[in-house]
Amino acid sequence: MKCPKCSVDLLPTIRHKIKVNYCQSCKGMWLEHDELEELEDEVFDFGDRWKGSLVIGSAATSHKCPECTALLQRFRYRFYNLEMEFCPNQHGYWLDEDEDTKVLELMKREEADLQRKLLAEDKWTATLAHMRSRSFFSKLRDLFHK
Ligand SMILES: [Zn+2]
Ligand SMILES: [Zn+2]
Numbered sequence: 001m002k003c004p005k006c007s008v009d010l011l012p013t014i015r016h017k018i019k020v021n022y023c024q025s026c027k028g029m030w031l032e033h034d035e036l037e038e039l040e041d042e043v044f045d046f047g048d049r050w051k052g053s054l055v056i057g058s059a060a061t062s063h064k065c066p067e068c069t070a071l072l073q074r075f076r077y078r079f080y081n082l083e084m085e086f087c088p089n090q091h092g093y094w095l096d097e098d099e100d101t102k103v104l105e106l107m108k109r110e111e112a113d114l115q116r117k118l119l120a121e122d123k124w125t126a127t128l129a130h131m132r133s134r135s136f137f138s139k140l141r142d143l144f145h146k
């Protein structure tokens with residue numbers, strides 16, 4: 001599997017408890033789609049703000065999906081101001097260098113206000129599990145096909 005940005009081989013790595021394919025050259029990472037079905041809402045009940053956290057701003061990029069070479073599309077996840085690219089054929093997501101660490105820092109700062117006491121790292125794992133589910137990909141696709 002090659003990096004969509006610099007074409008070097010990606011290495012399987014664990015970052016913040018998540019399995020990613022990591023690029024040693026640009027330090028970005030590829031997250032594969034999980035074959036998860038619709039996830040129960042209460043599992044991801046982080047309060048009302050979470051529910052309003054839909055995706056904004058989306059655009060095509062010139063980066064190719066490491067699995068199917070379709071052009072990745074960029075979007076922003078409002079809740080954490082997280083910028084990601086995704087494959088329109090549901091293969092996964094691309095994250096730039098330290099994007100995950102940045103979001104984790106944000107989550108740590110917010111830990112105190114959460115109704116349910118979840119550690120930031122567990123929340124990040126849950127967030128990504130949610131984003132890698134089939135339902136979330138469908139949501140993204142709808143957004144691009146409007
Ligand atoms: Zn790279
Ligand atoms: Zn793909």
